[in-house]
Amino acid sequence: MFRKTAGEALVDLLIEWGVDHIYGMPGDSINSVIEPLRKARDKIKFIQVRHEEAGALAAAAYAKLTGKLGVCLSIAGPGAIHLLNGLYDAKLDRVPVLAITGQVESDLLGTDYFQEVNLDRLFDDVAVYNQRIMSAEQLPAVVNQAIRTAYVKKGVSVLTIPDDIPTFELEKKALVTSTSYSVSEISPPLSELEKAREILDQAKRPVILAGKGAQHASDALISFADKLASPIVLSLPAKGTIPDEHPLCLGGLGLIGTSPAYHAMQTADTLIMVGTSFPFTGFLPEDANTIQIDIDPAQIGKRYPVDLGLAGEAGKTLSWLTEKIKRHEDRSYLEEHQKMMKEWWERLKKQEEQEASPMKPQTVIKALQKIAHDDAILSVDVGNVTVLVARHFRMTRQKFIISSWLATLGCGLPGAIAAKIAHPERQVFAICGDGGFGMTMNDFVTAVKYDLPIIVVVLNNHKIAMIKFEQEVKGNLEYGTNLHNPNFARYAEACGGVGFRVEKSEDLLPAFMQAKELNKPCIIDVVVDPDEAPMPSHITYAQMSGYARHMIKALFEQGKLELPPL
Structure with missing residues (x-):
């Protein structure tokens, strides 16, 4: 009679804990985990991402949205390193995530072998639980402890598994523990x-x-x-x-x-x-x-x-x-x-109804509002787009996902992928700036591959616009913020999705309406005004002074202002 391998036990335990999908990319040091995942594919789905960072960001977003454990998987070395950004997002926003990483085989550890990285040290700061599994018998108890700790401490657990361990059969002496955790009620005196x-x-x-x-x-x-x-x-x-x-x-x-x-x-x-x-x-x-x-x-x-x-x-x-x-x-x-507040809404309404060329980004949020269902999920990227959605989208019962403490560019698309997997029956939008979308846009093909009908809205101003504004407020000239973008609508079509390029305000709402009806992965690429600053509600003297210095420098740079003669 064949005993379970440690890899099979790992997958069984994940299923017992209620995990129904994992984000990752196959590779040599986790193939011994991928095989048992393949065998259990009716119970737990492997979502192949195109970059491990997107997988970790998706796992974090899934945990934020559902409160359930998000799980991601990577090889040793480069794959594990790619996970870090998404894991720090989960750490800082305090949600439960489990990262499973491969490692070189046990007898090669410490030999500076191909793709060997000290993962114990690498993940030490990001994790509430961080363990390397060194035997098949150790694995079940450590997996349970890792997941329990992630839930209880609302943080990241990391399991590093040398490539040979999942192939070993479990002996009868393997420690058995519970696949559950307890929650205490806390009340003030x-x-x-x-x-x-x-x-x-x-x-x-x-x-x-x-x-x-x-x-x-x-x-x-x-x-x-x-x-x-x-x-x-x-x-x-x-x-x-x-x-x-x-x-x-x-x-x-x-x-x-x-x-x-x-x-x-x-x-x-x-x-x-x-x-x-x-x-x-x-x-x-x-x-x-x-x-x-x-x-x-x-x-x-x-x-x-x-x-x-x-x-x-x-x-x-x-x-x-x-x-x-x-x-x-x-x-x-x-x-x-x-x-x-009534006066504030009236002020915002005027901004949203501006007729301008190029379009004001506020008008894009107004169009989104018109087609978004009350239970829609909005995965919002970082930058000017954060300000625009926070101010101009009137939430009713919608859900809002963001990288709030790490504020990492590129979170919008992975968050939308996770949201559609968590709630396939609900509308899901990724609202991104061109800078943020450019960081993780390769995983739009993941949405296409798994038939996830998300709508990605890209505010395309060919700039890292918030940084431009920050430079100007400091009194500096804009530098290093221009972006050279592709046509994102054509990119969507190249990936097998649907793309809309919107350059005129009259085409905006029709594009949103079409995307809503198609029920396919879509990108709406909207060209917006690059000079629309994310103005704070209260402007300080320092901000005014800095911006004035910027304007004087800009005029000198353009030759429109000359120094007086000596």
Whole structure:
């Protein structure tokens, strides 16, 4: 009777944990894992990507969207190195991902063999669990521990497997452990909750800053804010937690935020941070009573001084406070900001309706809004496109995926691939700048190969436009930001998908409508104005001064300004 090999045991354990697909590329040091994957292809699907970075980014996006483990696979050496960017994205956004990497055979380790890299050291910083498997008998227990740790610590686990290990048969003495993990409920002490109630009862100008940790507590958040008469400001990863046009919502904060949110933060006397460790503290109040609610006690007071920390799950903590605080009848502060928000939307509407050549990118988001279903998934890349979608797309029940902490260019397309695999019945869009799309565009053929009808929207301005703006704000001349792009619509067709090239505003909505009806992988390549700057809602003196210096330098460079004679 044949015993299972370690490779077969690995695949069986992944299936037991509920893993139904893996992103990766075959190669010599993982062929002993690929074979058992082939045999189990009815239960677990291998998604062949064209670059391991895209596989890791897709695994991270899948975990962000579903809360389930994202899994990626690579060979030793170059393949494993390519995974790092996507794994750091998962680490910084705190989602569970398992990376399985090959390695040279056990008896060749330490000999500087072909493609040998010290993977233990390479992954040490990115991983919450990082182990090299050294025997078949060790494998089952280590796999379970790796997955359990990724879930519990919301991070990356890495298993490095020398090429010979998966071929060995498991002996009966192999350690058997559980394919499950337990979740604890965390609630703040009653004494701390009572202190919070006292602070909130005395608040005159309260503001809530809600982060990713509030995403699963939207009803509790709305009830709490309504009783407190408090506007809600959302961090970027929390976009969509409540609808953007909800009467309590002031949109985002910071360089991508809204003017009403900025004003509320500058005038608040009480700040309630819910499930966020907001890094841009310069936008937070200078003098306000601050309560921070977070399930991770280590995040409380990490970046911003707080008067009271409540270590607990957002929904239950907010529900307790809502029940105990008195209703704030004076709603003038909330109403003031609701009026400001109405004016803000009108201002954005005018930007979206501009008739210009080349097109303003805001008009592209308006067209997207018209065809996007309420349950659509938006995978948004990094750059000006982030600002545009964050401000101009009015979320209702849609899902929003982004590389929020690492902010890595190229995340849009892999995120859309993962979203369509997770939810094949839902509309999926990748909204990318030309710079971001250019980094991972080779994996559009992956969408074609696996018949994933995603719509990729490319804002094509032939520039790394956000960096151009940053250079100008520093008072520098633009340098190194021009891009030489292909025709992305023709590229889509070369890959076997469908492409639309849009250069006139009247062609924009028809292209979106056609892409929506085709139900095929599509790219909509929209030529937009390269000089449309991602203007912040509040412009500082330093930004104005820097931009003025840039303009003077530009005029000198063009010979339109001369120095006065001596």
